[in-house]
Amino acid sequence: MLLRLLGGWALVALLAYSLWSPGDWVTQLLAWVLLTILADEFGGWFGYIGALLGGLPFFAPGGAAAQWTVIVPLVGGALLALLLVKHSGGAFVLPFAGVIFALPLLVLARYGTKLDPSLTLPANETFLRTALTAMLAGLAFSFVRQLAGVVWRYRARRRATRVAAGTVVPANPIPAAPAHEVITVTPAPEELPVDPATPPQPGRHS
Numbered sequence: 722m723l724l725r726l727l728g729g730w731a732l733v734a735l736l737a738y739s740l741w742s743p744g745d746w747v748t749q750l751l752a753w754v755l756l757t758i759l760a761d762e763f764g765g766w767f768g769y770i771g772a773l774l775g776g777l778p779f780f781a782p783g784g785a786a787a788q789w790t791v792i793v794p795l796v797g798g799a800l801l802a803l804l805l806v807k808h809s810g811g812a813f814v815l816p817f818a819g820v821i822f823a824l825p826l827l828v829l830a831r832y833g834t835k836l837d838p839s840l841t842l843p844a845n846e847t848f849l850r851t852a853l854t855a856m857l858a859g860l861a862f863s864f865v866r867q868l869a870g871v872v873w874r875y876r877a878r879r880r881a882t883r884v885a886a887g888t889v890v891p892a893n894p895i896p897a898a899p900a901h902e903v904i905t906v907t908p909a910p911e912e913l914p915v916d917p918a919t920p921p922q923p924g925r926h927s
Contacts, residue, residue: 729763732756736771743783747847750792751855757800758859761807762866768804772797791842796852799825803856812867815860822856 739752753775761768775797778785799822806818829836829843842848 725763729760729767732760732763733767733770733774736760736774737777740774740777741781743781746786746788746792747851749778749786749789750796750848750851754796754800754852754855755859758803758856759862761804762863765804765808768807769801772800772804775800788842788848791840792848795826795829795843799823807860807863812864812871815864815867819856819860823853826852 733756736752736756739756740749753771757768757771757774760771775793778789779793803818803822806814806821826843826849829840830849831844833840833843
């Protein structure tokens with residue numbers, strides 16, 4: 722938990738420094754989109770803080786670039802929509818989050834000048850490439866991290882199951898020790914010799 726807080730605040734601080742420091746709008750746009758998505762990996766509210774920090778260049782000492790007045794509402798709205806979709810599910814909703822982010826940018830790139838002739842920034846190739854590259858890099862990192870987490874949890878459950886199966890005591894009753902058999906030997910009865918009857922002698926009378 723502590724590492725998540727430290728990581729989230731570190732990315733938010735880095736984003737704030739990047740947007741506060743003087744620089745061209747391309748670098749600030751790349752940092753805004755990429756660091757916001759990465760900060761969101763440490764907790765949902767870090768992502769929303771990052772999206773809101775998009776207005777920071779207006780208060781910076783050097784002021785914001787002229788393009789930033791178009792970038793903030795356009796990219797900021799797409800970024801908030803991406804975060805909402807991203808928070809609605811796991812790794813497999815990330816492609817939909819990317820579509821939600823890219824769709825308004827691509828639509829305005831094609832039809833923006835028809836709505837407002839001065840709205841030329843969405844059709845700028847550098848603008849589109851920077852915004853979409855930062856979005857794809859952030860979502861790719863999120864996908865790999867979430868997929869690795871799923872694999873790690875699956876292996877942890879398998880290990881726990883194997884350990885639990887190995888410690889289960891079998892329910893079979895323990896057989897009693899066999900009683901010692903006492904063999905009694907009875908001697909056979911002795912046969913006594915029997916004298917044959919003495920036949921009477923002739924001439925003698927009792």
